[in-house]
Amino acid sequence: xxxxxxxxxxxxxxxxxxxxxxxxxxxxxxxxxxxxxxxxxxxxxxxxxxxxxxxxxxxxxxxxxxxxxxxxxxxxxxxxxxxxxxxxxxxxxxxxxxxxxxxxxxxxxxxxxxxxxxxxxxxxxxxxxxxxxxxxxxxxxxxxxxxxxxxxxxxxxxxxxxxxxxxxxxxxxxxxxxxxxxxxxxxxxxxxxxxxxxxxxxxxxxxxxxxxxxxxxxxxxxxxxxxxxxxxxxxxxxxx
Amino acid sequence: xxxxxxxxxxxxxxxxxxxxxxxxxxxxxxxxxxxxxxxxxxxxxxxxxxxxxxxxxxxxxxxxxxxxxxxxxxxxxxxxxxxxxxxxxxxxxxxxxxxxxxxxxxxxxxxxxxxxxxxxxxxxxxxxxxxxxxxxxxxxxxxxxxxxxxxxxxxxxxxxxxxxxxxxxxxxxxxxxxxxxxxxxxxxxxxxxxxxxxxxxxxxxxxxxxxxxxxxxxxxxxxxxxxxxxxxxxxxxxxxxxxxxxxxxxxxxxxxxxxxxxxxxxxxxxxxxxxxxxxxxxxxxxxxxxxxxxxxxxxxxxxxxxxxxxxxxxxxxxxxxxxxxxxxxxxxxxxxxxxxxxxxxxxxxxxxxxxxxxxxxxxxxxxxxx
Numbered sequence: 385x386x387x388x389x390x391x392x393x394x395x396x397x398x399x400x401x402x403x404x405x406x407x408x409x410x411x412x413x414x415x416x417x418x419x420x421x422x423x424x425x426x427x428x429x430x431x432x433x434x435x436x437x438x439x440x441x442x443x444x445x446x447x448x449x450x451x452x453x454x455x456x457x458x459x460x461x462x463x464x465x466x467x468x469x470x471x472x473x474x475x476x477x478x479x480x481x482x483x484x485x486x487x488x489x490x491x492x493x494x495x496x497x498x499x500x501x502x503x504x505x506x507x508x509x510x511x512x513x514x515x516x517x518x519x520x521x522x523x524x525x526x527x528x529x530x531x532x533x534x535x536x537x538x539x540x541x542x543x544x545x546x547x548x549x550x551x552x553x554x555x556x557x558x559x560x561x562x563x564x565x566x567x568x569x570x571x572x573x574x575x576x577x578x579x580x581x582x583x584x585x586x587x588x589x590x591x592x593x594x595x596x597x598x599x600x601x602x603x604x605x606x607x608x609x610x611x612x613x614x615x616x617x618x619x620x621x622x623x624x
Numbered sequence: 625x626x627x628x629x630x631x632x633x634x635x636x637x638x639x640x641x642x643x644x645x646x647x648x649x650x651x652x653x654x655x656x657x658x659x660x661x662x663x664x665x666x667x668x669x670x671x672x673x674x675x676x677x678x679x680x681x682x683x684x685x686x687x688x689x690x691x692x693x694x695x696x697x698x699x700x701x702x703x704x705x706x707x708x709x710x711x712x713x714x715x716x717x718x719x720x721x722x723x724x725x726x727x728x729x730x731x732x733x734x735x736x737x738x739x740x741x742x743x744x745x746x747x748x749x750x751x752x753x754x755x756x757x758x759x760x761x762x763x764x765x766x767x768x769x770x771x772x773x774x775x776x777x778x779x780x781x782x783x784x785x786x787x788x789x790x791x792x793x794x795x796x797x798x799x800x801x802x803x804x805x806x807x808x809x810x811x812x813x814x815x816x817x818x819x820x821x822x823x824x825x826x827x828x829x830x831x832x833x834x835x836x837x838x839x840x841x842x843x844x845x846x847x848x849x850x851x852x853x854x855x856x857x858x859x860x861x862x863x864x865x866x867x868x869x870x871x872x873x874x875x876x877x878x879x880x881x882x883x884x885x886x887x888x889x890x891x892x893x894x895x896x897x898x899x900x901x902x903x904x905x906x907x908x909x910x911x912x913x914x915x916x917x918x919x920x921x922x923x924x925x926x927x928x929x930x931x932x933x934x935x936x937x938x939x940x941x942x943x944x945x946x947x948x949x950x951x952x953x954x955x956x957x958x959x960x961x962x963x964x965x966x967x968x969x970x971x972x973x974x975x976x977x978x979x980x981x982x983x984x985x986x987x988x989x990x991x992x993x994x
Contacts (some may be wrong), residue, residue: 385935396779400776400777401775402777402780402781402801402804403773403776403780405801406777406780406781406784406798406801407780409788410784410787410788411789423892444769446892449949470636471768471769471772471776472765472768472769473768491772491775492772492775492776492985493772493775493776493780493784494776494779494780495779496779496780496783496787497783497787529987547897577818583759
């Protein structure tokens with residue numbers, strides 16, 4: 385995004401003053417535009433108001449907790465990428481973080497370079513999606529139609545489909561390599577980041593949801609095929 | 625946490641079912657006795673009637689009613705009325721039946737009361753244990769947070785210095801941050817160790833005459849910088865010559881914990897003001913630490929001093945506090961023969977903590993100095 389002259393805007397919601405100040409200092413030094421707020425309510429309000437490219441969100445916050453903020457933003461159709469930064473590190477917390485729509489999860493204390501790398505990776509993914517959709521904004525397969533820019537589409541039975549950001553990204557990755565087998569790890573890397581988060585099973589859940597949207601019979605898919613033990617394959621023309 | 629809560633709940637449900645079965649059993653016994661009593665009454669009644677009829681038959685056959693009445697226990701001869709069933713017999717019979725039913729009702733009730741009390745005690749103990757366990761689990765999470773946050777701050781500040789190589793002034797500010805976060809860690813370690821010592825009973829207090837004003841001043845000096853940085857007004861009003869009988873370290877730890885708590889409480893408040901007052905009241909020195917901060921629900925006042933207790937929801941807290949500070953405060957104050965209590969008009973209304981320590985009376989002071 386830096387290449388097209390747009391300075392990425394990042395919102396930092398963190399109640400620990402030292403962390404908030406130092407995150408601001410370091411991210412500003414990386415040429416990002418930063419806004420910092422210290423509690424849950426202003427976090428949610430600012431996220432709703434501003435057009436951010438990324439939100440770095442603490443989980444334990446005064447007012448509204450980070451998980452709830454993310455959940456509310458997603459339910460309002462706000463798909464801004466969220467990076468959770470938190471001292472809560474149990475597997476349950478991580479899974480919860482992804483369930484509420486988080487994009488990445490970094491436990492405290494973290495390494496500054498790792499944080500910067502992850503931030504860069506998330507922003508690059510957005511950029512990839514932006515460029516990819518600019519090249520091919522619409523996808524038609526069978527009687528299904530998807531517009532990647534608005535995340536909306538119509539399925540074979542005439543129903544309107546509002547995709548989530550992640551669903552659209554997964555469909556984009558698969559359709560870009562139509563006919564080829566794309567491994568779960570590749571999808572994870574493209575859609576979630578350079579690191580393998582969360583488990584590859586998460587992708588299976590997303591595929592199930594995509595099939596329910598677009599396959600006439602989700603149990604015997606004709607567009608989104610499972611290649612056992614490897615990954616997934618997309619075919620534009622229905623294939624038994 | 626949920627697993628414990630679930631097993632406690634299923635135990636409670638199990639108890640309730642058991643109680644229901646026992647109550648039904650007792651009710652059945654009472655009913656059984658009652659119907660058995662009724663049946664035997666009826667049988668006896670039939671016998672009495674049969675006896676009376678037989679006796680009447682003999683009289684009708686020409687026997688002397690007086691002799692017949694003597695031959696039958698259950699029949700009496702009343703002049704003018706002839707042979708009748710003995711009313712005393714019938715009353716005795718009824719009385720016996722009622723006595724048995726009453727006994728079973730009483731015994732059954734007693735049995736149920738004992739059962740219910742036993743189960744209540746057991747179920748309450750289980751509930752308390754599960755609450756403590758939950759608090760302990762929250763405590764582990766909270767301690768994790770309390771250690772990780774300052775560590776993250778220290779690490780980030782150090783990495784910033786290493787990565788950015790800032791100019792001297794800025795570098796100094798970053799180092800200052802590292803020191804502050806280290807202090808926070810140190811406080812946390814101290815609280816953990818204090819708690820461990822309290823639990824083991826190895827904390828030794830050495831009460832001695834102590835100038836309370838001096839103690840408050842030294843705490844203020846320690847917090848001055850932080851208060852200024854966080855834009856908090858720290859005020860004190862300590863009467864001169866308040867000498868208490870208490871352990872110096874304990875007094876310092878108590879005051880430090882209370883002021884530290886107040887600083888955390890006023891973080892998001894306006895105005896941010898903390899007042900420490902100390903005065904004499906009879907044989908006691910009364911110290912109050914009042915803040916304009918987040919306060920608490922008055923219903924929680926008693927529980928605040930419980931170990932691991934942290935008011936509010938785990939995720940929506942400011943994130944600071946381990947639930948040990950006030951536990952330590954209460955312990956140290958009570959060990960010195962003093963008292964501590966918390967007051968607040970409600971969330972957002974500020975809070976006042978009042979501590980008392982025994983004053984060294986003027987006479988005692990003179991004696992000691994002599």
